[in-house]
Amino acid sequence: MEQSAETIQNAVLVWTLTVLKFIQHGIMQILNFFTFMFGNADGTNKESDKSDKPKLKSVKQIPGPAPLPIFGTTLTSPALKMTNLLKANEGRWKEFGPIVKEEHLWGFPMIHLLDADHIEYASKMIGNFRPGMEILTTYRSNHPDRYDSIGLTNAQGEEWEMLHGALSPLITNLNFIKSIAPAAAEMTADFKDLIKESGPYIEDVQSLVRKFAAESSFYNVFGRRMGFMFNEVPTNMQEFLHTHDRLWRAVHQSSYGFPWWKYFPTSLWNQNAKSESLLLDMMENMIQTSIKEDSTHEGLLGGLLDVKDVSYKTKRLLALETILGSGDSVISALTFALYWISRDKRVSNKLYEELKTILPTKDSELNYDELQKLPYLKACITESYRMSNPAPNIMRLVEQPLELGGYLIPAYSLLILQWGFAVMQEDSFYKPKEFLPERWIYEGNEPRFQPHRRSLMHPFGYGKRSCPGKRIVTLYVHVLLARIFRNFEVTGSCPLEPKYEWLIQPGNVLPLTFRERSDDE
Structure with missing residues (x-):
């Protein structure tokens, strides 16, 4: 009975720590992005208020699917559920326009640029930091006995x-x-x-x-x-x-x-x-x-x-x-x-x-x-x-x-x-x-x-x-x-449908006929 009680206590402790970790992660994410999402009262910076330029809209005002608490738009964005990326982006443009905001978990914004002028301009302004594959990063970071690095794709x-x-x-x-x-x-x-x-x-x-x-x-x-x-x-x-x-x-x-x-x-x-x-x-x-x-x-x-x-x-x-x-x-x-x-x-x-x-x-x-x-x-x-x-x-x-x-x-x-x-x-x-x-x-x-x-x-x-x-x-x-x-x-x-899984891959088999040519042709 004592061993059983100890087992139950350990299980409760593990569960409690897991829940606390979950809550801590959520609170930290919310705090990290609270200022990012709400910023000043009008969502712009103070410098823009002092200038004569037209007032810029905040990132909150970028159109996009309605987000849910915690889950963002991961459950409400039709585009995120599609494997045909071209059709997904056609849907984004048709419903929301050339700039679309979706949200990952905890309200982290993902801003899609669909317009050619915006893409050309942004490509000259962006840096070298890009999101990695989080599950790989987590696994490799947790195993220092096997990895000294999280890898070229994930590193910053x-x-x-x-x-x-x-x-x-x-x-x-x-x-x-x-x-x-x-x-x-x-x-x-x-x-x-x-x-x-x-x-x-x-x-x-x-x-x-x-x-x-x-x-x-x-x-x-x-x-x-x-x-x-x-x-x-x-x-x-x-x-x-x-x-x-x-x-x-x-x-x-x-x-x-x-x-x-x-x-x-x-x-x-x-x-x-x-x-x-x-x-x-x-x-x-x-x-x-x-x-x-x-x-x-x-x-x-x-x-x-x-x-x-x-x-x-x-x-x-x-x-x-x-x-x-x-x-x-x-x-x-x-x-x-x-x-x-x-x-x-x-x-x-x-x-x-x-x-x-x-x-x-x-x-x-x-x-x-x-x-x-x-x-x-x-x-x-x-x-x-x-x-x-x-x-x-x-x-x-x-x-x-x-x-x-x-x-x-x-x-x-x-x-x-x-x-x-x-x-x-x-x-x-x-x-x-x-x-x-x-x-x-x-x-x-x-x-x-x-x-x-x-x-x-x-x-x-x-x-x-x-x-x-x-x-x-x-x-x-x-x-x-x-x-x-x-x-x-x-x-x-036979049509070949694209399938988006980090990379664009063929979504179905491709049947082809190969007729051998002669050197005289």
Whole structure:
């Protein structure tokens, strides 16, 4: 009985502490944003009262869905429940206009910019602070035995500068990019064989693209092939992909609804923790294998391990994040480019004619320098980014008060620049709903079609916080598309719906038909 009573007392104590923690968190959040939300009596600053300029409206007055106490608009915003981001933003604009305020938990404002002029102006004013993935940040911060850092994507300030300084010089180095081009060409040849084995009609092209993306992302780090493009993928590599999927779903789901995982060990938290731990263990095993085999010099890993003043645990995490980030970007970019080009016979035939000038035969060697001689291929990829970009918005915390559209946006507000929506409007691009690669073929310094607001395009992010691996992703996308459309006539008619889960990903399978071309065509 004494043991039972003690157990009950402990349970009550745990419950009481949890409730107190919950209340404390809520009070702190409310206090943090009380001044932010209400400020002075009129919601503006004193300086604006003294000037002759029109009185600026406060952030409270920005239109948007009606918020609820504690939950903000997480339960009342139709847009937050949609997976098609373009349609969600169309709804925001139609109901509320070019600037829309939604609220996260505890009333934290999220300000969506939908107008091209506002986006162009704000992009010049925003800093380098952006929100991270909170569930990852929390887990990594709570496990100092395994992490010295929360990772490049989540870090801010000096920590981010340190991580960026360790990885960026390696991954953006032109000599490194050129060094992986032969391996990229080898992988594209294997991909061509996969198409022949699976085709001519392939019901789920994305499943093949995923093999290529995984193979290329691991090669970047380890400098060797891992077997993703074999008929029988190694068991440990299959496990890595499945674990990555589980982690990504947990991270996405943690961003919506009330974060019960902060207060209780929910199934979502357990899924994140187990996936994160398992991925790090697998990464450790692969790194140690490379060290034992003395093969670290083959990829980015060797350069990372040689970086001074950065701990081994941080280098390991950077290597893992490089694999996870580049793989997702390649999958999305390749799948959507295949979709858009295959839907338009005029475009695919024009691309084929250009490719024949550089690749006279289907198996002609394609090196890095020759890729620069394919302007129409580049135009097709850029246009695909405009139509279906993996990262169609930019999130930043403004570091100084910002006057925008008649409103005074306080410092440390979260701005979401919805450039993927803006580039689909008629005041931004000529015939914006049409896939038209020719818009990116300039006559001299001028585009062929107007309007043409190139400054809105940020396919890999903006400024210092842009994707450091964009050169690598660009290489793989160019090489694979060149090889595919030189070897095959690709056709398809099934719509491909976008799905927003941090990145824009294909929301359904993509069926395509690959008819092998002859060298005489």
